[in-house]
Amino acid sequence: MRIGNLEIDSPVRLAPMAGVTNASFRLVSKECGSALITSEEIDATGLVRHTDRSEQIATFHPTERPLAMQLLGNDAETLVEAMEVLQERGADIIDINMGCPMPKITRSGKGSALMRDVPATALILRALRRSCQVPLTIKIRGGWDMQHLNAVEVAQMAESEGVDAITVHPRTRSQRFAGRAPWQIIRDVVEAVNIPVTGNGDVTSYSEALQMMAETGCSSVMIGRGALGQPWVFNPDFEGWNVERQREYRERAIARHMELIRTFYPEGRYSLLQVKRHLSYYARGMRSVRECRRTIFAECDTRDEAWTTFRHFWDAA
Numbered sequence: 001m002r003i004g005n006l007e008i009d010s011p012v013r014l015a016p017m018a019g020v021t022n023a024s025f026r027l028v029s030k031e032c033g034s035a036l037i038t039s040e041e042i043d044a045t046g047l048v049r050h051t052d053r054s055e056q057i058a059t060f061h062p063t064e065r066p067l068a069m070q071l072l073g074n075d076a077e078t079l080v081e082a083m084e085v086l087q088e089r090g091a092d093i094i095d096i097n098m099g100c101p102m103p104k105i106t107r108s109g110k111g112s113a114l115m116r117d118v119p120a121t122a123l124i125l126r127a128l129r130r131s132c133q134v135p136l137t138i139k140i141r142g143g144w145d146m147q148h149l150n151a152v153e154v155a156q157m158a159e160s161e162g163v164d165a166i167t168v169h170p171r172t173r174s175q176r177f178a179g180r181a182p183w184q185i186i187r188d189v190v191e192a193v194n195i196p197v198t199g200n201g202d203v204t205s206y207s208e209a210l211q212m213m214a215e216t217g218c219s220s221v222m223i224g225r226g227a228l229g230q231p232w233v234f235n236p237d238f239e240g241w242n243v244e245r246q247r248e249y250r251e252r253a254i255a256r257h258m259e260l261i262r263t264f265y266p267e268g269r270y271s272l273l274q275v276k277r278h279l280s281y282y283a284r285g286m287r288s289v290r291e292c293r294r295t296i297f298a299e300c301d302t303r304d305e306a307w308t309t310f311r312h313f314w315d316a317a
């Protein structure tokens with residue numbers, strides 16, 4: 001797939017997830033096959049004020065390229081300033097979050113609230129397009145609620161403002177993550193615009209991603225929750241391997257993920273939480289999954305202890 005002047009090798013890629021898709025998870029996903037990776041949402045105001053939190057989220061490793069960096073905001077001037085900061089640091093794509101459903105975000109007019117006022121959002125995208133040197137993309141939902149399903153209208157507006165590609169998560173803001181994602185809306189957007197559309201929602205395997213592409217005509221697929229505890233979902237060959245080969249690959253990916261966490265984050269609260277959280281995802285499907293998770297969270301005080309505990313349960317599984 002091509003986004004602006006950027007050729008992306010593989011069509012199935014990691015979706016941004018706040019609190020999850022930090023550099024270590026992005027890199028292990030990339031090494032498994034996600035050719036393009038996206039940062040967590042970065043609050044534009046926080047970034048221009050250089051808050052510790054925004055700086056931490058905006059940090060990436062040189063090997064992560066190409067990297068899309070996602071901004072959250074609703075003020076054109078602030079978004080442009082934040083976009084210039086990210087561009088200067090090397091972002092390969094600037095993505096604007098127009099889908100976040102969290103009330104604390106939408107109350108201030110950000111995230112999916114941008115879909116409510118199409119003319120105002122057009123002005124924001126116009127301002128961004130004027131100074132953005134790299135591809136500019138947006139990530140939208142089906143609409144605000146079932147009475148306002150305007151993904152097609154927003155997509156057409158974005159295309160006419162010079163946006164290079166669109167990701168569609170077809171649930172509405174009010175649906176949050178409930179029910180099944182209505183893939184038909186992705187198809188409607190694909191048919192309405194001439195720029196690449198990425199589909200997203202409820203995909204948990206590479207073959208399902210191919211099915212979404214076939215059913216909707218989208219040119220790539222983003223996987224979010226389906227990648228938690230299984231970054232190998234991005235490997236096109238994985239499903240065709242026998243159980244032993246899959247287990248060996250999974251084991252290597254998990255160990256690599258833990259190594260990346262150690263490399264990027266010094267021992268401490270954040271690092272330990274990352275190890276525990278992801279090992280708990282990796283424990284899914286084990287016979288003694290509950291006992292493994294309980295022991296990791298209740299009894300392990302260091303990353304080494306958590307890893308040794310996980311290995312014990314993994315070897316017994």
Ligand SMILES: Cc1cc2nc3c(=O)[nH]c(=O)nc-3n(C[C@H](O)[C@H](O)[C@H](O)COP(=O)(O)O)c2cc1C
Nearest residue numbers: 015016017018040041139169201202203223224225
């Ligand atoms: C914990 C969590 C955090 C998320 N954070 C973001 C975010 O920062 N930016 C964004 O555009 N979407 C965010 N999303 C939405 C996902 O990118 C994706 O659209 C959604 O999970 C549906 O895809 P899935 O069914 O593959 O998970 C988040 C989702 C989850 C579960």
